[in-house]
Amino acid sequence: MAIEFQEAFEVGAPLERVWQFVLKPENIVACMPGASLTRVIDDRSFVGTVKLKIGAVTAQYQGTITYAEIDAAHHRVKLLAEGNERGGGTVSGTILTELRAQPGTTRTEAQVRSSIDLTGRILQVGRGMIEGVSAQIIKKYIANVRAMLEAPMGPATTGAGSPGPQPAAPGTAGADAPAHPEAAAGAVSPPVAKDDSINVMAVVFTVMRERVARFFRRLFGRS
Numbered sequence: 507m508a509i510e511f512q513e514a515f516e517v518g519a520p521l522e523r524v525w526q527f528v529l530k531p532e533n534i535v536a537c538m539p540g541a542s543l544t545r546v547i548d549d550r551s552f553v554g555t556v557k558l559k560i561g562a563v564t565a566q567y568q569g570t571i572t573y574a575e576i577d578a579a580h581h582r583v584k585l586l587a588e589g590n591e592r593g594g595g596t597v598s599g600t601i602l603t604e605l606r607a608q609p610g611t612t613r614t615e616a617q618v619r620s621s622i623d624l625t626g627r628i629l630q631v632g633r634g635m636i637e638g639v640s641a642q643i644i645k646k647y648i649a650n651v652r653a654m655l656e657a658p659m660g661p662a663t664t665g666a667g668s669p670g671p672q673p674a675a676p677g678t679a680g681a682d683a684p685a686h687p688e689a690a691a692g693a694v695s696p697p698v699a700k701d702d703s704i705n706v707m708a709v710v711f712t713v714m715r716e717r718v719a720r721f722f723r724r725l726f727g728r729s
Contacts, residue, residue: 507629509637513618515648519655521607524614525581527655528603531571537650539643544568550576556589567591574600581605587622595626616651 517524527533531552535543544553550573557566569589576583585601599622606615628636 507625507633507636508621508623509633509640511618511620511622511640511644513644513648515616515618515652516608517614517616517652517655518612519614520612521581521605521614524605524616524655525578527651528583528605529573529576533654534571537647537654539646539650549573567595567597569597591626591628593627595624595628597625598623 519527531546531554532543535541535552535554538556540557542555542557544555546552547570551570553568553570555566555568567589569587572586574584574586582602582604585603587597587599587601589597591597599620601618601620604617606617607613608615622640624636
């Protein structure tokens with residue numbers, strides 16, 4: 507089952523700071539509910555896990571995410587994801603993120619487009635429920651991104667009062683992009699409090715509640 511998503515949101519942080527943020531695997535994983543970073547293979551690939559808690563049952567997915575494209579000139583990054591679940595299910599797809607500075611402000615607009623292909627037992631719940639649950643997870647992810655980037659920052663240092671590494675020159679991409687650029691933005695983001703696993707049942711109830719609310723709005727709107 508192939509599913510496509512598109513989301514646009516604003517972050518109250520300058521463009522370059524948001525750009526450096528998305529280049530760091532630890533930040534991406536820290537913002538995703540139920541996700542954890544297992545190891546960094548190199549400056550472009552890392553291995554992680556995601557836990558899905560369905561009532562008393564917990565499913566764990568493990569996979570590799572690769573920075574397939576890093577275009578610093580246009581502030582665009584493309585991720586490739588591949589993963590497997592112990593029950594035989596698989597997930598693969600792409601996630602494309604493009605950043606734009608908001609004119610006259612210190613805010614940044616993020617455009618995220620993803621195409622995900624799923625197989626396995628999860629398909630039994632149906633496309634509508636999968637899309638609804640995924641939308642709720644994305645909302646949590648965006649909220650965590652904002653919390654990390656918009657929170658008060660502390661100074662970044664590499665030793666006794668010495669400044670951290672400077673950002674790469676504009677227009678560089680690929681291998682020239684820093685693999686761990688937390689100091690390049692001039693500050694360190696505080697961690698966010700996140701779920702140890704995605705409580706799917708709680709998310710499902712939210713999706714169902716929203717569907718019921720939409721039904722009654724349509725019903726009364728026609729009366």
